[in-house]
Amino acid sequence: TPARFTLDQAFTVGAVDPRLYGSFVEHLGRCVYDGLYEPGHPAADAEGLRQDVLALVRELGVTTVRYPGGNFVSGYRWEDGVGPREQRPVRLEPAWRSTETNAFGLAEFMDFCGKTGAEPMMAVNLGTRGVEEARQLLEYCNHPGGTELSDRRIAHGAKEPYGIRMWCLGNEMDGPWQIGHKTAAEYGRLAAETARAMKMIDPDLELVACGSSGSGMPTFASWEATVLEEAYEQVSHVSLHAYYEEVDGDRDSFLASAVDMEHFIESVVATCDHVRARLKAEKRINLSFDEWNVWYQRRFQAQTPPDWDVAPRLLEDSYSVTDAVVVGSLLIALLRHADRVTAASLAQLVNVIAPIMTEPGGPAWRQTTFFPFAQASAHGRGRVLRVEADSPTHTTAKFGQVELLHSTAVVDEETGAVTVFAVNRSQDQALPLEIDLRGVGARTLAEHSVLADADPDARNTLDEPERVAPHAATGTTVTDGVLRAELEPLSWNVIRLT
Numbered sequence: 001t002p003a004r005f006t007l008d009q010a011f012t013v014g015a016v017d018p019r020l021y022g023s024f025v026e027h028l029g030r031c032v033y034d035g036l037y038e039p040g041h042p043a044a045d046a047e048g049l050r051q052d053v054l055a056l057v058r059e060l061g062v063t064t065v066r067y068p069g070g071n072f073v074s075g076y077r078w079e080d081g082v083g084p085r086e087q088r089p090v091r092l093e094p095a096w097r098s099t100e101t102n103a104f105g106l107a108e109f110m111d112f113c114g115k116t117g118a119e120p121m122m123a124v125n126l127g128t129r130g131v132e133e134a135r136q137l138l139e140y141c142n143h144p145g146g147t148e149l150s151d152r153r154i155a156h157g158a159k160e161p162y163g164i165r166m167w168c169l170g171n172e173m174d175g176p177w178q179i180g181h182k183t184a185a186e187y188g189r190l191a192a193e194t195a196r197a198m199k200m201i202d203p204d205l206e207l208v209a210c211g212s213s214g215s216g217m218p219t220f221a222s223w224e225a226t227v228l229e230e231a232y233e234q235v236s237h238v239s240l241h242a243y244y245e246e247v248d249g250d251r252d253s254f255l256a257s258a259v260d261m262e263h264f265i266e267s268v269v270a271t272c273d274h275v276r277a278r279l280k281a282e283k284r285i286n287l288s289f290d291e292w293n294v295w296y297q298r299r300f301q302a303q304t305p306p307d308w309d310v311a312p313r314l315l316e317d318s319y320s321v322t323d324a325v326v327v328g329s330l331l332i333a334l335l336r337h338a339d340r341v342t343a344a345s346l347a348q349l350v351n352v353i354a355p356i357m358t359e360p361g362g363p364a365w366r367q368t369t370f371f372p373f374a375q376a377s378a379h380g381r382g383r384v385l386r387v388e389a390d391s392p393t394h395t396t397a398k399f400g401q402v403e404l405l406h407s408t409a410v411v412d413e414e415t416g417a418v419t420v421f422a423v424n425r426s427q428d429q430a431l432p433l434e435i436d437l438r439g440v441g442a443r444t445l446a447e448h449s450v451l452a453d454a455d456p457d458a459r460n461t462l463d464e465p466e467r468v469a470p471h472a473a474t475g476t477t478v479t480d481g482v483l484r485a486e487l488e489p490l491s492w493n494v495i496r497l498t
């Protein structure tokens with residue numbers, strides 16, 4: 001039996017905030033050093049940024065970049081990364097047992113943002129530091145001039161203020177692994193006071209409070225409620241983090257990871273709205289899903305920790321076609337909640353659980369997960385249409401009965417073009433799909449692109465960097481206002497109608 005749904009422009013979820021297609025650069029492993037920044041590489045520009053990486057970041061369609069961490073930020077002194085490079089201190093970096101040279105810092109990051117067109121999303125250290133340092137960093141970045149800190153920025157070469165709008169108030173402060181880990185009450189107060197001080201300097205900032213570092217945390221949901229009770233008026237977003245991996249060969253459950261992600265989102269929305277009701281507040285808090293991806297965390301935990309090396313190879317997951325289909329499904333989950341998820345960051349961008357890989361002195365290439373992200377960012381702009389699918393199901397060990405089809409659709413309101421994103425979760429069965437287009441104007445098939453492979457473990461590597469790429473599907477038709485397609489087993493699909 002086919003999976004079916006009807007598209008109608010009258011029924012929408014909400015507008016897609018371009019910030020949904022954000023990513024994340026942390027001082028971790030080879031994300032920065034020997035990743036996007038490698039002075040001396042043949043493709044490096046005068047500032048040491050690899051132009052081959054910059055081109056791939058632009059192709060990926062990244063709209064925002066969260067920086068500089070991650071766990072890293074909770075022990076970071078931002079002053080170490082500004083000013084003349086030869087005067088910057090080398091320090092122990094305890095979060096990842098690495099040595100931080102500080103050769104890359106704020107100015108280099110802003111240069112990276114300028115060259116990729118990405119909006120910076122800056123995180124402040126609320127682990128070892130607090131209100132004062134956050135306030136100082138903001139003044140250094142955003143104040144036009146005439147004060148010691150803003151003049152220091154100018155003296156460092158940045159005449160114009162950076163104008164950074166979005167700020168994360170710490171990182172994963174609920175996690176016992178976090179430097180300066182806090183209880184919800186401690187963090188809620190600190191977040192509120194930091195936010196208040198920052199908004200005294202710039203009332204238009206958009207501030208993100210740390211939610212839980214995963215829905216499995218013992219304090220999940222009560223953490224969000226406590227933090228928001230303190231900081232509700234000061235923040236615009238609460239953060240969510242989630243990583244998925246295949247465990248013990250249970251691929252059906254892994255392919256259904258978005259079931260967990262959607263449940264997580266809905267739980268945080270409910271918690272935010274509960275606090276809204278309690279506080280009789282008018283505004284709603286939106287969600288910043290500012291760390292999400294497939295991450296083989298169990299493999300990472302089994303590795304010997306680094307021994308204070310500079311830019312060690314850490315978290316360098318190689319992604320298969322299966323992983324890319326899951327990433328596509330996670331993108332669908334975010335889009336299906338675009339009314340409340342108004343920012344998100346694929347963690348991370350280069351080398352570290354990343355869509356882009358590099359070799360020092362060598363090439364840069366696209367992992368399999370690059371493709372669903374790039375396609376969603378290119379075509380998933382506009383308004384999300386409600387998709388209420390009637391789909392065949394199967395049973396998974398982790399989530400019980402799960403629909404084989406996971407899908408969403410986005411209409412570009414200017415052109416009327418509609419893009420359907422769809423995943424077939426079945427590992428061995430093609431899934432016939434019928435879409436009734438009665439409520440949308442677009443009736444001409446422009447493209448049906450599919451990412452699937454006879455070998456679902458196929459991946460792109462240094463030796464074979466172009467082994468996997470999307471291909472055109474065959475047999476997709478539109479007749480009498482009905483689109484008919486066959487979704488290959490274990491596939492990510494982009495169907496564009498004009």
Ligand code: AHR
Nearest residue numbers: 026070071072171172347
């Ligand atoms: O993205 C890798 C790490 O995952 C981040 O540093 C941390 O915030 C999360 O636990």
